[in-house]
Each structure stands twice: as C-alpha cells, then as structure tokens.
Amino acid sequence: QDKYDIAMICKGFQHQFWQAVKAGAEKAGAEFGATITFEGPETESQVDRQMDMLAAALSRGPDAIGFAALDSQAAIPLLQQASAAGIPIIAFDSGVDSDIPLSTATTDNVAAAALAADKMAELIGNSGKIAVVAHDQTSRTGIDRVEGFTNRIKEAHPNVEVVTVQYGAGDQLASTEITKSILLANPDLKGIFGANEGSAIGVANGKQELNSNVVVIGFDSGAAQKAMVASGLMNGSITQNPVGIGYETVKAAVAALKGETVPKIVDTGFYYYDAANMNDPEIAAVLYD
Amino acid sequence: MTTNLVEMVDIDKSFPGVRALAKAHFELKPGEVHALMGENGAGKSTLMKILSGVYARDAGDIRLDGQNVEIASPRQAQDLGIGIIHQELALMRDLTVAQNIFIGREPRRFGILDEGQLNRDAAAIFASMNLALEPTVRVETLTIAKQQMVEIAKALSYRSRVLIMDEPTAALNDAEIAELFAIINRLKAEGVGVVYISHKMDEIKRISDRVTIMRDGEYVGTVPAADTPIETIISMMVGRTLSGDTLVVPDTSAAPIALEVRNLNRGREIRDVSFAVRKGEILGFAGLMGAGRTEVARAVFGADRRDGGEILVHGQPIAITSPKDAVDAGIGYLSEDRKHFGLATGLDVRNNIALASLDRFTGLGGILDEAGMEQKAVGYIRQLAIKTPSDVQEARLLSGGNQQKVVIAKWLLRDCDILIFDEPTRGIDVGAKSEIYKLLNALAGQGKAIIVISSELPEVLRLSHRIAVMCEGRLTGFLPGGASQQDIMRLATLRPSAVAEQSIERRST
Amino acid sequence: MTDTAAPAQNTGPRISGAFHRLLAFSGLIALVVVFSLASPNFMQTQNVLAILQATSVNGVLAIAATLVIITGGIDLSVGTLMTFCAVIAGVLLTYLGLPLPVGVVGAILAGVCCGLVSGVVVAKLKVPPFIATLGMMLILKGLSLVISSTKPIYFNDTPGFTQISSGSIVGSIFPALPIPNGVLILFGVALLAAFVLTKTALGRYTFALGSNEEAVRLSGVNVDRWKIAVYAAAGGICGVAGLLIASRLNSAQPALGQGYELDAIAAVVIGGTSLAGGRGTILGTLIGALIISVLANGLRILSVPQEWQTVVTGAIIILAVYADILRRRSL
Amino acid sequence: MTDTAAPAQNTGPRISGAFHRLLAFSGLIALVVVFSLASPNFMQTQNVLAILQATSVNGVLAIAATLVIITGGIDLSVGTLMTFCAVIAGVLLTYLGLPLPVGVVGAILAGVCCGLVSGVVVAKLKVPPFIATLGMMLILKGLSLVISSTKPIYFNDTPGFTQISSGSIVGSIFPALPIPNGVLILFGVALLAAFVLTKTALGRYTFALGSNEEAVRLSGVNVDRWKIAVYAAAGGICGVAGLLIASRLNSAQPALGQGYELDAIAAVVIGGTSLAGGRGTILGTLIGALIISVLANGLRILSVPQEWQTVVTGAIIILAVYADILRRRSL
Ligand SMILES: Nc1ncnc2c1ncn2[C@@H]1O[C@H](COP(=O)(O)OP(=O)(O)OP(=O)(O)O)[C@@H](O)[C@H]1O
Ligand SMILES: Nc1ncnc2c1ncn2[C@@H]1O[C@H](COP(=O)(O)OP(=O)(O)OP(=O)(O)O)[C@@H](O)[C@H]1O
C-alpha cells in the first residue's frame, strides 16, 4: 500500500473554517501517508447536494471517508452502503445519529456559544440589550450556536436581553447591513454576537461604519477576525480548532485502516481569545488565517 | 331591401394622442362584398378591430341583424359569426400550419388531440382553396405570401357570416389573388357578408359591390362599385384628384454600371443568377410567389449566405458577407417583411428612420445629434406624409402603411447609390403610392441604381426601365420597360427544362 | 430575449432524422466517453445509478420549468416550492400523523395551488413572470420556515416514505439492477409531461402562448385560463420533486431550495428550449439535467479540486450548448 | 417573453407628465411612509445613509444588468464578476504591491475583458446569453477561488483603499451629511449609464438590439460589435462594484457573489425594464434597487422575524410591480 485515499465531505468549502479543516487534514495526510480530497456544498442547507457528493465519493471507492453531516439522519443509508463496502467512516464537526462512524472529531458548539454568552455578559456589565447575527437558521451549527448562546443568557444572565436574532447566510456584506439596521433600530444596544466568521466580520464592519462602540463577540478566527480582535474592534471571539479537527479526522481514519482501535469521540476543544491572550502559544496554535 | 347584417353607427375611438375614429359609419349586407377604402391611417383597421372584439369602442352602436350587440372579446366576435383576417399577420410561428388554423378548436379524441384529423381538415381547406401547402410545416419557415394564405385558410375555417379581410392580398401575386376572389365569390353566393380592405384599386372594381370611403377616421360616403369611376373614389379618399403619370424610359445605355451580379448561386433557391443595373436605371424584378426574387436580393445584400457568385459595385468586385458590407458599399435593401426585418417596433419613428445612418449623427464621444435626427425625421414625415402624432411615437403604434413609409424613409436617409426595394408599396395607399413612384423616379433621375421587386405587375410595368423575370430560382429573361403582362407571365412560368434549353442556346451563340 | 434568426441555411445532403436525434445527445455522450476513459469507476452500475438519482430532483424541477418557459415565462419558484411541498408532506404525515397517500396527494395539491396563485398573478394581474415567481419564491421560502418552525421534519413515523425515492421496485424484481424508484418517477413525470405537451390541448396552448400570445388571444382562446393551467401543472410537478427530495433525505429540510431554480433553468436551456418561448422538448430537458449531473459526478470521481470543478463546469456548459448550435446549423 | 398588449385603453383626462413621473416612485414612497410611521428610527439620517450604502453594490450591479437586459439578453455573471474584479484588485495591490490607481484601473479592465468574452460568446458563437453568462458566472467563481487560493485578500497595505467606498468626501465638507463615497459612486455610475443609454450611439443601439436585432442587422449595423460593447460596458461596471464591495469589506472575499445576480436582476425588473428587451431606464433600476434595500432595512428595523421578512419581501415585490402596472395602465 503506497498511500491511502481519504475523501472528506464537509458542510462547506469556501469558508476559512473549512479551509482550515482542510489544512489540518492535509497536514495529517502528509504525516501519515494519505492523499485527501475535500469537498462541500455551497450552503449548509443543501443536504441533498451533500448526498450527491457522498455518493460520488463512494463510487470512487476511497480507502476511508471523513464526513461532516449537514443532517444527522439523511446520510445514514449511504453510510450503511459504505460500511457494507468496508470503507471506514470518521465523522467530524457534527455527529451522525448512527453508530457507523468509528470516531467523531468535534467541538461542542452549544458549550462554545455558552462561553460566548458568558463573555458577552461580562463585557456589558451583566445587564442590557444584545443581539445575535447568525449565519444559518436551520443548520446544526447555526441552531446550536444560537440556542447555546440565547439559552445561556436566559439561564445565567437574567438582566441581559437578546432583542433580536437575524441571519445573514454568513455573507459579510449582508451581515454588515443587518448589523447596521439592528444598531439603528436599537440605539441602546450593548452587544452583538456574530455566530460564525462571516457574521462576526459583518458585525464588526457594521459597528465600524456606524462608529458604534457596541461590544462584539465573534466566532471562529481567520486573518480578518484576528486583526479585528487585535485592534479591539472585536472584543473577543470563540475559536474552535478546525486544524485540529481535520488533523484528528485523518489520523483516526488512518488508524482505523491500519486496524488500530480509535476513540469514539475526539473533542478538539474551543477557546475564547481576545487582544490580551491571543498571542499565548496555546491560543495562537489553534487560531488560523 | 334586405336588412343589414352589420351596422356600425357613430363609432368613436381614440388612442393616446390620436383620434383614430370620429363618428365612423359602416354597414354590410348579407351576400355583399363591401370594400372599405381610405388612406393609410384613415382608421380602417381600427374600425374592423372594434367589430371583431379586439378593441373596445369609446362611443357608438354596433348592430347585428338589427340588434344592438356588445363585442367584448375576439371569442365573442367568433361566437357571433364574425371572422377577421388581420392586416398584420397574427400567427404562431413555432406551430405548424394546421395547428395555427385550428388553434382553440382542435379536434380531439378521448381528450387527446387528434393530429391526423387536424391535418386532414387543414388539407381539405387547402384543397378547396387550390393551395399547395403541407399542413405539417412550421409557419416560421413560410414566406409571407404563404403565411397570408394560412391566415385566409384560418378565417375560412370559421365559416363566419361576416368575414373581414384587412389587406389580404398585400403579399399575394396575381394567381393567388384570382384564387382568393373565386373563394370570395363562393362565400358571397352562400350569403356571407365580406368586408374587403385593400389599397389595390383594380381589385375594388373586380370584387366589391359597394365601397365605403373613410378619411381621417371619419365616414366620407358609400358608393356602388360598378358605376363609380376609380378617380371619384380616389378623390373621396384623398380629398383631391391625383394625376396619373406615365412611364418614361430614359436611355441609360451609356450610363456606367452601378451593380453587377455574376453567377449568384445557392442550392435550389438561387440558380446562376446574373444581372446588372446601370446608374439612373430602375430594374424591375417580376415573378410568381417563391420565384426567388427575395432570396436573390437578400443574398446580394449579404443578409443570407451564398454558395457562389460575384458582386461588383461600380465595376469593383466587393466581398459582401454581411449587410454591413453591403451598406458600406452603398447598397440599401428594403425588406418585404417590415415587421420582422424592417422595423425596430419598440423604437420611435425618429430612431427607426435614423437607424441605418446613426453613425452620421454621432458626434464626439459617441453623442447623438438628436436635433439633426429630428429635423431629418420631420422632413421625411412631411415628404412621405407619414401619419403619426409626432416623430417620437413608437413605430409599432403606426398603421401598417405608415410603418412601411418609415422603413422607406430609413433607406432614403441613408442615401445609398444602389437601392433594392422589395415590395415597396405593400400596404400603401394610392395617394402615397404615386408619391413613392415619383420618389423612385426622382432617385433614378439623380443617378441612383434602383431594383424594384414587386408582385404587382402593374407596378412593375409602371416603374421599370427594364424588367428581369424569375422562375424557380432562375432568371428566365429580361424585358424592356413597357413590356406586356403576357410577356412577363410567359417568362415567369418558364419551366426549368425550357430554361435549360435557353441557356444552352445562349451559350452556343 | 431575442431569437437570433440564422438565415443562412445549408442545403447539403441531409443526414437521416434518427442519426440527428442521436446527435442531440452528442454533448452528453462526449462527456460520458471522456469520463469513462478517465476513470474506471465512472461506468460502474453503482455510479450510473448515483448519477441518475442525483438527476431525479433537478430533472423533475427542470420539467416543471420547461412547461413555464415554453409559454415564454419563467419560474424562479420551483426550488422553494419543492421545499414547501416537502414541508407540507411533513406536516401531514409527521405532525398530523395522516397516512402516506394523504401526504403524497397533499404535497402535490399544495404545489398545484401555489402554481395556481403564480399563474393568476401572471395572467390576471399581468405581473411579469420573473417578478411573480420571484415573489412566490421568497414567500414560499419564508412560509416553509414558518410552518416547520425552522426545523427539519423527519418522516421516521412513516416508514414507507423513504421508499418513494430510495426504494427500488425494479431492484426487487431484478436484483442486479437496483434502479431507485426516484429515477422511475423522474422518467414517469417526463413521459407524462411529454405526452401532455405533444398530445393534449394544454400542451398545444403552451407552445402557442410562447409563440405569439397575442395571436392566440385574437383566435378567441381563453389565454388566461390556459396560462394559469400551465403554472398549476408546473406547481404540481414541483410537488413531486418535493416528495422525491424529502423521501431521499427522510426529512423535509425547510431551508433548502433556493438556488435550485438556476440549475433547473440551466438544464432546460442546455436542453435546447428557448427562453423566448414557443419551442422546447422534455427529452432535451432530460439531457440537459443529465449533462449537469454527469459533469458534477465525473469531476468528483476524477478528484478535480472543487474550485476547478466550478471553472470546468462553466466552460463545458457553454461548449455543450455551442456544440448543439453547430449541430443545428449543419442540419 | 411575450409582450401582452393591453388593447383596451383608458382615454380619460391625462395626468400631467411631472406628476406621473413622481408616481413611478409610488411603490418606493409608500414603503418609506409606512416604515417611517412604524418606526421613529427609520428616517434618521444615519439610517437613510445606511440604506443608501446598502444599495450601492446592488445598485451598481443592477445598472450593469440593465444594459444587457435592454439588449434582450441577460447577465447572470454580474455577481461573480464583481468578486473576480475584487480579487484582481487584491492581487494587484496586495500581492504585487502596486499603487492604488493601478488596482482601480486593473479591476475595471478585468471586468471589461470578462464582459468582452461574454459578449463574444453571445454575439459571435450565438450562445444564448443565459448560458453564456451562466458559464461565465461559474468560470469566474472558480477562478476567483483559484487566484486567491480560497483565501480573502486584505488591503491592509493600501490604506486609501477603504476610502473608495466608506470614506466621505461630502462629509469632509459638510460634516452633517456624511454621505459615503460609495453612494456617490453609485449615482455617478447611474448618471453615466443614463447618459450613455439616452445620448450616445451605444445606447441607441442597445435599445435597437432589444427591439429587433434582425432589423438592426439588415440596416447595415455591425450588430456583433455593438452587442459585445454592451457586455463589455456591463463588465466594466461590475468592476466598479467589485471595488466598492472590496473597499467596504477591506478585503476581496473570493467566495462571495453568487446569488447577487438575482437581486440585481430583480431590481432591474422591479424598475420596469422588460426582460424581453428594448425598453428600460436607469432611474427605474435605481428605484428598484432602493425598493429592495428599503424593504430589507425597514423590516429589520421593525425586528420582523427573519422568516416573515422573507414572506413580506416576496409579497411586496409583487405588489410594487403590480402598482406600477396599474399606474401605467391609467396613463
Ligand atoms: N394601438 C394604437 N395606439 C395608438 N395609435 C394607434 C393604435 N392603433 C392605431 N393607431 C392610430 O390610429 C390611426 C388609424 O389606424 P388604422 O390602423 O386603423 O389605419 P388604417 O386605415 O388601417 O391604415 P393602413 O391602410 O395604413 O393600414 C392611425 O393614425 C394609427 O397611428
Ligand atoms: N425562411 C424560409 N425557409 C424555407 N424556405 C424558404 C424560406 N423563405 C423562402 N423560402 C423558399 O425559397 C424560395 C424563394 O422564396 P422568395 O421569398 O425568395 O420568393 P420571392 O420571389 O421573393 O417571392 P415572394 O416575395 O413573392 O414570396 C421559395 O421556394 C420559398 O418557399
């Protein structure tokens, strides 16, 4: 066996988050001797397009498949097909309602968003109005982060009120416009949570265009967001460890192919970073451009 | 006296900026052919569109068999037994001939269209019209003349009590006109009332019983066709008498050749056509429908591909691969199908007139000289008596004949040395027609070389200094100006075998 | 859109009709040949079935779009209408616990009703089809989210539901050929639509409307009624697509659908139907939809990087249509 | 699409031209009035400026689309072409470190070149505009990702770059009225486009092509050349949009742009331009673009839940166009 062929089917492709997952996967590929193909649909709602990608990957007959499910159930028949063909499946980012995946490399989005809620409450002095600009109303990450955030506010910070949750499809420009509308409609707003990279950057942009001093907590990293956090435009942000997710997925796949046992869950963790701590080696390692 | 089948009383109709009808009158008896005459824009089509439910009248009464009726839609008109052949072809180009004829009344079996029956029914109608037309061909591929025949067949298929024909013969040649008249006579015998609109004066005498004349949307009078001299009808139409000028054939034999076409060929449509036109000469092209005259003109103009042939302008061979090349070489071509090939219907009159010469009105930075364009447009509107509220009226809102004048103005403005006019007077009234004849003669007098393609033999005879006759894609011969109709018809029906013999003869001499 | 007339006509020897009909597939065949040579996995039964199944939803949507486009209109709402119908099926089957046939009929009826509304807006209010169906697209997108409370509705209580698309009646008879039912349904819808278009009055008026609506009106035909019928029929077909996608995902995904209209319309136009109306075939649309799926699948099988997949797809769509134009010109 | 002639015409007293021109804005004005009444925040200077700025990118794209649509074509590539031009600016300014004017000119030139290619494919190869620009849309989307290595390109080394859109020359003179430059650029492009459309030969041919291309060809006009010129001009305008969006985001985001074409075309059609070609105005397009932004902004200001925003937007787009149809009919 020269090199393993591992197909990674993601939830997206063009976002920096997924590019970071890809980088991690390729890093592991280089280390463990695997070639990686990497694909994802246009938006996180296109569940059926992801099925087509998975089906095409199955036809190609890779040695293993890494799969980040857009819907926890829809792919089960195809995964059964894969497992019948003896192709090991490693889930990543979010899990599947099935025990077919040998391992799942993921972050707890609900807990990560709850951490964002705590930080937000802390920065606005534990009272006042805040808003959420999220990327997707129906995708797992969208739901988990919005609910994780709003539920935590409700439970732990009774004096903080989420006045509105709006969705900008992760499009920076759309998120900018949304943010400006929210700020203009709620002059007393104290903070906004941007629930993914595009949303967070959009929120910061909107804040800047209106010269507002609202508190902004973001999610994910990427060069722009890092710069915004460093400059203080964004007060802080939550980052997952996408490079780690990609790396662990491929690592688990190769281990499974070699017949080694793999852990059922690999938690790659999440971190809060702000201007103060972002240069700490431990944090800097999980931030990506 | 029989009761009137149709009576239209004091009909008014206005469009934005135009009073199309003012207290118009019309009546029709059963078994009568009633001609409706008037200049372009007199309101003939509008009046008949009101009768056939296309337009709603502003005021007035319509009576059918003496009963007041409201005709709110074409469907209702059909139900009342009123059929119409519109002046502007209203066909579905992507459908077949038979499908067009029976649209809305398709024969069905168990809810499924019975295409066989449909085609048989259409074929039966064509047979009764002595028309050789395949029911299954798509309308788009037909020449206008054939499309016009399809419209006629469609109107006949309704078996209406009132049949309105708005310039049905504008695109037809003599043989087809004769066929149509035979049909009309048959209908007349069956008691159908026929409204007949035409600008061809000879037809009025031949077919109609009475003539109603309109001018500027108003009723002028109704006269019996048989005992009213044509001159009287014309003066009622135009409000003055027209002088009929006669053909003078100038001697152009010494003039240089402006356009020469050598061995033009394309498949079966154009076979080895060669001819030349001198400066100051009007060369007429005669032939039956489908003889290939339009094809030749389009091929010369670069609008269609050609397989072979040389074109020389002022003695120089010119490579013409597109209309632009032709126009650059000083050739203009007025198409026989103004709606599809002549007019940018969405643009206004001014811009349609300027369309072929826009570069002349383009100044620094591509900016257009609107004032200059307006001046030219207004000039032509006056010269050709184009009936339009202003030069910024959209061209599609003009009456058919006035649209044709706009296209003529376009080519006059372009000022080409060589002008090819394909059916230039199609749909144009007598008054304007004689104006256009004068114009063509004047252009020839200025040294322009002119080709006139016309299916109206009198027109060819009246205009041409020399006549080329075509049959089935071949040039079957040239005749001098003033030749007899018989000579033309002989050449126009010369069969291929005969042509072959002739060409052998020509080569051997 | 302007119909660029191609006046120049060849008069060379005419190729036989059957051969020419085959040539219409040339773009598709060329793609299949290239991918088969490039990858041994491409022509495997399993992959061919995967391609067909990937075509089923877009194919059905494209058939719906074809009807409307032949009338000279356009339907931007096919994608979100599909989703809306899927959600309706979810509500009927999962929320209300009604039996499977009710869900199936309900979804299709929902499609017909929405199509009816679009049709009325276009025909009676004279709103341009682009705007009427754009509005519908947004309205249905929103309503799907409202009705489903922005959550997928699963069909776990209706075990037969996944069989609609993913089961295989053919496979249960010929185990070697497990053609998914979804593919059969696609072909069934195609046959039905082709029948309606060529053999019934509705089809005749569909072409007539696109060819010259004014002439149809002047012929005394109730133009509005037939136009509305076409939009309603297209809506019903979108309902079928909704069932297919919901069955395949075993869930009604309320956020899905926008953007699908573009793929559907692309399939229609690649298949030779003119956006100006008046001409088009269901066979062409099927070929168009297949070209899109084969391209997507083939490039994936070859492991072309995703960004290059996009570039190549764009270039090949243009080339496929250009090849078809050349073929027609040589006709 | 078929032009449904409305033969039954009112001939009542004619309303004065100026009043009618005002009525063209009626949909927009009605929206503004409703939102102003519903929320005191709506008519604040800052919010008005926010709406205008939100219109700038879509407005410029819609102007580009207007030109092509008047010729009877369609341009689906405006969104991804915008992105492509932004990426080109990024490559020139950030990767190659060239001075700002080079980046600006380069982005616009890139747009012109891509438009030229689309134009040639449409005019010379006779590929339908829908397909040609759909292909271009995908090609440019892919190329943007390839060139940028799927990463945003930041303009941090070119400090003046953000001023293009977000700076305010007006604000530096009248501090009370900080109209962002992006808005000025939108109006500048609109004025230029309106001038070209109404006063120059290019504009006249644009309308003529959409009205009857064959008649223009037979008038001896080099139809291909003018058509290509229109696509190229539209491409250049997309280049301006690329600069605007990149400047606003201080980065070229290679993945953005798809989907923007629909908003742009919607603005054009809402503004009364016919997809059949031959008629349309830049003013109408501006109003269309403003209607879209006002609607989005107003609904957000009112904190309408997102799914209902979508529903209402769809309904109001239909109503706005219907109101315009009623107004014209009463003309
Ligand atoms: N829909 C319309 N809108 C505006 N003006 C119109 C419309 N239809 C006809 N007109 C005008 O009404 C007048 C009468 O037109 P109509 O078509 O009835 O003339 P016509 O007698 O049939 O002329 P022709 O012999 O040229 O066909 C013309 O001035 C024409 O420009
Ligand atoms: N679009 C077309 N498609 C197929 N055949 C055509 C087409 N146009 C013309 N033809 C055929 O080409 C031949 C020449 O037609 P053309 O129109 O040139 O004749 P014409 O002499 O100008 O006659 P007229 O103008 O009186 O109809 C005829 O046989 C005609 O049927």
Ligand SMILES: [Mg+2]
């Ligand atoms: Mg008339």
Ligand SMILES: [Mg+2]
């Ligand atoms: Mg002819």
